[in-house]
Amino acid sequence: MTDRHELILTCPKGLEGLLLEEAINLGLEEAREQTAAIRGQGSLEVAYRLCLWSRLANRVLLVLDRFTTTNAETLYDGVYRIDWAEHLEPGGTLAVEFSGHGSGIDNTHFGALKVKDAIVDRLRTPAGERPSVDKLNPDLRVHLRLDRGQAVLSLDMSGHSLHQRGYRLQQGAAPLKENLAAAVLIRAGWPRIAAEGGALTDPMCGVGTFLVEGAMMAADIAPNLRRERWGFSAWLGHVPALWNRLHDEARARAEAGMARQPLWIRGYEADPRLIQPAKNNIERAGLSSWIRVYQGDVATFEPRPDQNQKGLVICNPPYGERLGDEASLVYLYQNLGERLRQACLGWEAAVLTSAPDLGKRMGIRSHKQYAFWNGALPCKLLLIKVELDQFVTGQRSAAAVEKAGKPDRQPEAELARLSEGGQMFANRLQKNLRQLGKWARREGIQCYRLYDADMPEYALAIDLYGDWVHVQEYAPPRSVDPQKAQERLFDALGAIPQALGISRDRVVVKRRERQSGTRQYERQASQGEFLEVSEGGVKLLVNLTDYLDTGLFLDHRPLRLRIQREAAGKRFLNLFCYTATATVHAAKGGARSTTSVDLSKTYLDWARRNLALNGLSDRQRLEQGDVMAWLEEDRGEYDLIFIDPPTFSNSKRMEGVFDIQRDHVALLDLAMARLAAGGTLYFSNNFRKFVLDPGLAERYAVEEISSATLDEDFRRNSKIHRAWKLQAR
Structure with missing residues (x-):
């Protein structure tokens, strides 16, 4: 068997250039890039060295043959002609990995079966002994890649993927593969920084992958030094003496590296559940004397051991997949940028992000960007020099300036900067706050709408609930570039805490799209946190996180207060009652009894x-049921009725679909049949195209009261709802 082989190294997409450079340094000759791989020439010693020392490859494949194939039979023949007795005992085990398609082979399982059959048939003894299949730990792992009629047949020297170093038995929710972490460190210049004695810190370290990979580089530890089983361990072409010499050399280099003064390597993680797994991974890697991990969030991490120490801050911030994550991510990046500016002057930073626009929220320019793939997710690596001339200048909002002069100011408010769009948005919020804040204080109103798409390019509804901010993003029309809409959302979120002087962790964000059925009432999250607010002398519970709506429709405040004033001594009926806030007001106003009906x-x-x-639990009846069916069966009489139905509604509990435009006449007729002499029915809905049937005015006294049911905070959006007062003639 020749000592010069064609070698193929596979890697994650985007790492080809780095892997090419690494492989050349490890001895690969005539090397060139392919998609998610490189290929070149090298001896068996080079193949061993690549297995042991490559920090970036997934697999090292030793090519046995390349041949043309036109169908399953020629594929079988091409594999069969290899002298497999040089590679595997007849009683050994093998596994076959097949990729690609063509030449009549469109099923990878079928292709792998044909390769396996050829090997087994070639090695079958006269006594019938033949290799068996072992997919987990075979003696020989064979790989065949089929591409446009060309078959590449290889031995997998790696065994399990080389990114599996063996130290990371515990991982977080969104793990970063070890070879991708190594690639990011290399791109960030960590080998250079480490050689200069620099420090390394990860303020969002998770289970410590960046820290371990960085420490192994700094201590000159081969990434797979601790691996015990390889793809070549039972291969008949394996040369143990050669391998043992290379392995002993690597062990000696690691011992020498570990004997040096450890570099300052620190990790910080906000989630206490990840601290022990991180420490366990570090201990398994044998690096406990080099790495320390602490619990702490981004806003408080201290990367600098002393004034003269410099180094690299590296992190892979969370990506955000749940309702409201936009706000937390914007503020996370802002906190990161502020901490870099405050405590890391002169350092370098590297941020791997799936949302490069969020990187702009750090307030520091990146001098280089590199594309990476984290699995199927495209990412950007932002490289930053934390120097004064790289800081993005901008205005602080007036509220932030004022707040900075107070003893209880938030540290992060001092350095936060707003973009031009963010400043413009902040100015509008402050203007609204000055105007509406006076009105709200005068009227004793704690919860109100501060902003409702006043500036069309910032399509948000912003409500204040005491010292909490509830933000709803209206889905942009298709004519608006989604990226531009996302940038504006980030601008707005960055501006809100500063403009309003509110803590960032009290901003909740949701996206409001056109809803159908009961979708708007469905649970969106499960934090289960309720906030107590007050309105018109009653206390109400709102939930800002778990549902699209909060449990309190702010635009109906005037109607609820009207009901409270008129409810004394009356029998009150609340249909489609939702969280029965109007019922609470009626009971508070002295209603003789209340009945509230809802399907949920x-x-x-x-x-x-x-x-x-x-x-107010006494004399308050709560009924679960479909309102239309309930009205048909109920024989009660009521002096005051409130109906605020959804536009559409369907449920497993009701037959058919409720449509407010189609069904409102039947609904109102049923309800008016239950209205006592001299009684009043209030009817409201928020369907913008709604038209009240004119025939109702022939049977009942009908008065539209929409303008009288809008407070100051909703007057700029007069179509938020329409309301009518109905009485018997």
Whole structure:
């Protein structure tokens, strides 16, 4: 068997250039790039060295043959002609990995079966002994790649993928593969920084992958030094003496590296559940004397051991997949940028992100960007020099400036900068706050709408709930570039805490799209955190995180207060009651009795809590059911009725679909049949195209009261709802 082989090294997409440079330094000759791989020539010693020392490759493949194939038979023949007795005992085990398609082979399982059959048939003894299949730990792992009629047949020297170093038995929710972490460190210049004695810190270290990979580079430890089983361990072409010499050399280099003064390598992680797994991984890697991990969030991490120490800050921030993550991610990047500016002057930083626009929120320019793939997710590596001339200048909002002069100011507010668009948005919020804040304080209103797409390019609804901010992003029309819409959202989110002087962790973000059925009432998250607010002398529970709506429709505040004023001594009926906030107001106003009907058990339970919070559980009836069916069966009589139905509604509990435009006449006729003499029915809905049937005015006294049911915070959006007062003639 020749001592010069064609070698193929596979790698994650985007790492080809780095792997090419690494492989050449390890002895690969005539090397060139392919997609997610490189190929070249080298001896068996080079193949061994690549297995042991490559920090970037997934696999090292030793090519046995290349041949043309036109169908399954020629594929079989090409594999069969190899002298497999040089590679595997007849009683050994093998596994076959097949990739690609063509030449009549469109199923990888079928292709692998033909390769396996050829090997087994070639090695079958007269006594019938033949290799068996072992997919987990075979003696020989064979790989065949088929591409446009060309077959490349190889032995996998690696065994399990080389990114599996063996130290990381515990990982977080979004793990970064070890070879990708190594590639990011190399791109970030860590080998140079380490050679100069620099420090390394990861303020969002998770289970410590960047830290371990960085320490192994700094201590000259071969990434796969601790691996015990290889793809060549039972290969008949294996030369143990050659391998043992290379392995002993690597062990000696690691011992020498570990004997040196450790570099300052530190990790910080906000999630306490990840601290012990990180420490366990570091201990398994044998690097406990080099790496320390602490619990702490981005805003408080301290990367600098002393004034003269410099180094690299590296991190892979979370990507965000849940409702409201936009706000937390914007503020995470802002906190990171502020901490870099405050404590890391003169350092270098590297941020691997799937949302490069968020990188702009750090307030520091990146001098280089590199494309990477984290699995199927495209990412950008932002390289930053933390120097004064790289800081993005901009104005701080007036509220932030004022707040900075107060003893209880937030440290992060001092250095936060707003983009031009963010400053413009902040100015509008402050203007609204000055105007509406005076009105709200005068009227004793704690919860109100501060902003409702006042500036069309910032399509948000922003509501204040005490010292909490609830932000709803209206889905942009298709004519708007999604990236531009995302940038504007980030601008707005960056501006909100500063403009309003509110803590970033009290901003909740949701996206509001056109909803159908009961979608707007479905649970979006499960934090289960309720906030107590007050309105018109009653206490109400809102939930800002778990549902698209909060449990309190702010635009109906005037109607609820009207009901409170008119409810004394009356029998009150609330249909489609939601969380029964109007019922609480009626009971507070002295209603003789209340009845509230809704299809949702969840919201009726919420209604029950609202009533109990005000000590109003007596004489308050809560009924679960389809409103139309309930009205047909109910024989009660009511003096005051409130109906605020959804535009559409469907449920497993009801037959058909409720459509407010189609069904409102039947609904109102049923409800008016239950209205006592001299009674009043209030009807409201928020369907913008709604038209009240003119025939209703022939049977009842109908008065539209929409303008009288809008407070100052909703007057700029007069179409938020329409409302009518109905009475018997």
